[in-house]
Amino acid sequence: DTGVSQDPRHKITKRGQNVTFRCDPISEHNRLYWYRQTLGQGPEFLTYFQNEAQLEKSRLLSDRFSAERPKGSFSTLEIQRTEQGDSAMYLCASSLPGRWQFFGPGTRLTVL
Amino acid sequence: AQSVTQLGSHVSVSEGALVLLRCNYSSSVPPYLFWYVQYPNQGLQLLLKYTSAATLVKGINGFEAEFKKSETSFHLTKPSAHMSDAAEYFCAVSEGGTSGTYKYIFGTGTRLKVLA
Numbered sequence: 273d274t275g276v277s278q279d280p281r282h283k284i285t286k287r288g289q290n291v292t293f294r295c296d297p298i299s300e301h302n303r304l305y306w307y308r309q310t311l312g313q314g315p316e317f318l319t320y321f322q323n324e325a326q327l328e329k330s331r332l333l334s335d336r337f338s339a340e341r342p343k344g345s346f347s348t349l350e351i352q353r354t355e356q357g358d359s360a361m362y363l364c365a366s367s368l369p370g371r372w373q374f375f376g377p378g379t380r381l382t383v384l
Numbered sequence: 385a386q387s388v389t390q391l392g393s394h395v396s397v398s399e400g401a402l403v404l405l406r407c408n409y410s411s412s413v414p415p416y417l418f419w420y421v422q423y424p425n426q427g428l429q430l431l432l433k434y435t436s437a438a439t440l441v442k443g444i445n446g447f448e449a450e451f452k453k454s455e456t457s458f459h460l461t462k463p464s465a466h467m468s469d470a471a472e473y474f475c476a477v478s479e480g481g482t483s484g485t486y487k488y489i490f491g492t493g494t495r496l497k498v499l500a
Binding site: 278302305314320372375380 | 393422425427428429433435474487488489491492493
């Protein structure tokens with residue numbers, strides 16, 4: 273069990289650029305979650321996959337955000353035309369059905 | 385809708401003193417409740433969880449929490465603080481049962497400072 277991994281750990285980009293983050297869950301976990309954490313706040317739910325199906329999206333996930341989990345294993349989160357308000361820590365978590373979530377180390381995004 | 389309130393965004397205790405971090409929840413269904421700890425620039429580590437079994441839950445690093453339905457509370461305690469306990473602590477609630485998203489709703493966090 274190598275835990276949940278995320279790549280990159282840090283990303284600095286200029287406003288208007290596109291960025292993509294990757295999450296590799298624990299191998300037998302079929303549920304995968306994305307959260308966003310801004311400074312001084314708790315994580316907020318963005319979206320959820322069960323296997324390759326994206327089953328729920330938060331209203332926080334604007335049209336500029338898209339997430340995929342093509343083969344039910346790793347997942348990507350893409351942000352198009354980044355804005356300064358997108359600066360945050362993006363956390364990925366995975367779990368078995370009905371079990372608690374294991375979190376990755378996060379990707380810290382800074383939009384200049 | 386589910387929600388979590390953590391009273392006190394900053395708590396300071398002396399090393400060796402009792403740690404008490406407060407969490408109150410709101411849920412229309414039997415909740416699952418969690419405490420996570422976050423060290424700077426790191427992800428979240430599970431401290432303990434309540435999933436409708438024993439109301440007094442013991443976790444890692446000497447932490448424990450008690451689920452009190454009548455008070456809708458799930459406060460985190462540790463008898464004796466250690467310098468390494470300095471971190472941010474998050475309480476979270478999730479819907480229970482065998483189906484559902486199981487997404488977490490987090491509180492805003494409590495930053496614990498341990499004084500030498």
